[in-house]
Amino acid sequence: MAKVAPELQYSDEHEWVAREEAGSVVSIGISAVATDALGDIVYVDLPEVGSAVTAGETCGEVESTKSVSDLYAPVTGEVTEINPAVVDDPALINSDPYGAGWLFKVAAESEGPLLSAQEYASKNGGEL
Amino acid sequence: MTENYTALYEEHKKLGASFTDFGGWQMPLKYSSELAEHHAVRKSAGLFDLSHMGEVWVTGPDAAAFLDYALVGKISAMAVGKAKYSLICNEDGGIMDDLITYRRPAGADGTDKFLVVPNAGNAKAVAGALAERAGSGPEGGFDVTVEDASAGTSLIAVQGPKAESILLRLVPAAQHELVTGLKYYAAVEVPFLVGGAGQDLLLARTGYTGEDGFEIFVGDDDAAALWQALIAVADDGELTPAGLASRDSLRLEAGMPLYGNELSLEGDPFAAGLGPVVALSKEGDFIGKAALAAKKEAGAGATTGRKLVGLKGLGRRAGRGHYPVLKDGNTVGDVTSGQPSPSLGYPVALAYVDLAYAEPGTALDIDLRGKTEPFEVVALPFYKRQK
Numbered sequence: 001m002a003k004v005a006p007e008l009q010y011s012d013e014h015e016w017v018a019r020e021e022a023g024s025v026v027s028i029g030i031s032a033v034a035t036d037a038l039g040d041i042v043y044v045d046l047p048e049v050g051s052a053v054t055a056g057e058t059c060g061e062v063e064s065t066k067s068v069s070d071l072y073a074p075v076t077g078e079v080t081e082i083n084p085a086v087v088d089d090p091a092l093i094n095s096d097p098y099g100a101g102w103l104f105k106v107a108a109e110s111e112g113p114l115l116s117a118q119e120y121a122s123k124n125g126g127e128l
Numbered sequence: 129m130t131e132n133y134t135a136l137y138e139e140h141k142k143l144g145a146s147f148t149d150f151g152g153w154q155m156p157l158k159y160s161s162e163l164a165e166h167h168a169v170r171k172s173a174g175l176f177d178l179s180h181m182g183e184v185w186v187t188g189p190d191a192a193a194f195l196d197y198a199l200v201g202k203i204s205a206m207a208v209g210k211a212k213y214s215l216i217c218n219e220d221g222g223i224m225d226d227l228i229t230y231r232r233p234a235g236a237d238g239t240d241k242f243l244v245v246p247n248a249g250n251a252k253a254v255a256g257a258l259a260e261r262a263g264s265g266p267e268g269g270f271d272v273t274v275e276d277a278s279a280g281t282s283l284i285a286v287q288g289p290k291a292e293s294i295l296l297r298l299v300p301a302a303q304h305e306l307v308t309g310l311k312y313y314a315a316v317e318v319p320f321l322v323g324g325a326g327q328d329l330l331l332a333r334t335g336y337t338g339e340d341g342f343e344i345f346v347g348d349d350d351a352a353a354l355w356q357a358l359i360a361v362a363d364d365g366e367l368t369p370a371g372l373a374s375r376d377s378l379r380l381e382a383g384m385p386l387y388g389n390e391l392s393l394e395g396d397p398f399a400a401g402l403g404p405v406v407a408l409s410k411e412g413d414f415i416g417k418a419a420l421a422a423k424k425e426a427g428a429g430a431t432t433g434r435k436l437v438g439l440k441g442l443g444r445r446a447g448r449g450h451y452p453v454l455k456d457g458n459t460v461g462d463v464t465s466g467q468p469s470p471s472l473g474y475p476v477a478l479a480y481v482d483l484a485y486a487e488p489g490t491a492l493d494i495d496l497r498g499k500t501e502p503f504e505v506v507a508l509p510f511y512k513r514q515k
Contacts, residue, residue, distance in 0.1 A: 065470070
C-alpha cells in the first residue's frame with residue numbers, strides 16, 4: 001500500500017483531508033505514515049457531531065497499544081458526521097487508513113495550512 | 129547514547145522491522161503488527177532477538193559464595209543446571225538490576241561456573257559491580273573471575289506453546305529428551321544444527337512472556353544462521369518474529385516487572401512484591417543486607433508507603449506510565465506500566481499505590497490526561513496460561 005495517497009491533502013500532524021465532489025464538506029482521517037508510527041490502534045476518541053473544530057487544535061485522541069496521540073483538526077468548521085465503524089473497530093484505521101478507516105466529516109469554513117501529497121510525501125520519507 | 133547493533137540487525141531489516149532504541153541498542157520494535165506478534169506467542173510461537181541482554185560469566189572456587197555475597201538470593205543452594213531469578217542491590221537496598229543466574233557444570237578442576245544475565249541497559253554496570261565486589265567482601269576478596277561476554281554473545285528466544293516442537297526439529301533425535309525433559313528455569317547444552325553443522329548451545333527454559341518457551345545462547349558469528357534455521361524449520365505462520373512491543377505487552381499480562389518501570393534504585397524489593405527473592409536468612413553478609421533487613425522489618429511498602437499492584441480497567445481506555453492513580457479525586461498512586469491487554473481484552477496496568485488501597489477489589493481511578501477511568505485492584509498475574 002502506498003504510504004501517501006496522491007489525491008489527498010495533508011496536515012503537518014498527519015491528518016488527511018478529502019474534498020467531496022460539491023460543497024464544503026471534507027472527510028478527515030490519519031495517514032498511513034501516522035498509523036505505521038502509532039502501531040495497532042485500539043481506541044479512538046472523535047469529536048461529537050455538531051461540535052465545532054478549529055484548524056490546528058486538538059479535537060480527539062488516538063490510542064494505540066503503545067501510546068496515546070492527539071488528533072488535530074486540519075480544518076475549521078462543524079462536525080457533520082463521524083465514522084461509527086472505527087469507533088467499534090479501531091483496527092480499521094490501520095488496515096485501511098484512506099478508506100474504511102476515515103474518522104469524521106466537517107463542513108469546512110476555512111482550512112489550516114495543508115500540504116499536497118507530493119509535499120507531505122517528501123517531508124515523510126519521500127514515497128508517493 | 130551509544131548505538132549498539134545486535135548480530136541479527138540485518139535479519140531484522142530483511143524482515144521489515146521498525147526499530148527503537150532500548151538500553152542503547154537498536155532493537156526491533158515490531159515487524160508488522162505488534163498485536164499479531166503478541167497473539168502469535170500466545171497461540172503458536174514467537175521468535176525474539178534478546179541479544180541486547182548481558183552475559184557475565186562468574187567462575188572460580190569461590191564463585192557460589194561470591195554470588196551469595198553479591199546478589200540477594202541464595203545462589204549457592206542452586207543445583208547444577210538450574211536457573212534462578214535474583215536481584216543485585218546496592219548497600220541501601222536499592223535495586224540495581226533484576227537478573228537470571230544459571231549454574232553450569234563445574235570445570236574439570238572443580239571450580240564452579242555461573243552465567244549471570246542482566247538487562248541490556250544495566251549490563252555494563254552489573255559486570256562492573258560484580259568485578260568490584262569480587263575484590264571486596266568480608267575476607268578481603270573472592271577467588272573468582274568475572275568475565276563480561278555480552279559483546280560476543282547473542283540470545284534468541286522462542287516462546288509459545290509450539291516452541292518445543294519447533295526447536296526439536298533442529299536437534300538430533302537422540303538428544304530430544306534433553307529438550308523435552310528440560311524443566312522450567314533450567315538449562316542444558318544441546319547440539320543444534322546451525323548452518324548445516326552440529327553445535328552445542330546453551331538452551332534455557334526461561335522467558336518473559338508467560339508462555340512456555342526457551343532462550344538460546346549463541347555466539348554472534350552463528351546467531352544469524354540459528355535465526356534463519358529456526359524460521360526455516362517452522363511451518364507457515366507457526367513461528368512469528370516478534371519485537372519489543374509485543375515482548376512488553378506479553379510480560380505485562382504475565383505480571384512480570386520491567387527494570388526502569390517497576391524496579392529502580394529508589395524502589396525496594398518488598399514494595400515490588402519481590403520479598404521472597406531476598407534471602408535474608410542465608411549465611412554470611414551480602415550487599416544490601418542490613419538495609420533490606422530494615423525494610424523487611426518495616427513491612428512491605430512501609431519505606432515508600434506504597435506497593436506494586438495490578439489494576440484492571442473497567443472501561444476501554446488504558447493507563448500509561450506515570451499517569452496518576454486516584455481515589456475520590458486524590459492521588460494515591462502512580463502507574464508504572466499500562467496498556468490494553470491484547471489477550472484479555474481490557475486495559476491492564478501495574479502501579480504503586482498507597483498501602484490502604486492495595487487490596488484486590490479496591491476501586492480506583494486512573495487520570496488519563498485529565499479524564500478519569502475506573503480501574504480495580506486485582507491479583508497478579510493478569511494472564512496465566514492453561515497448563
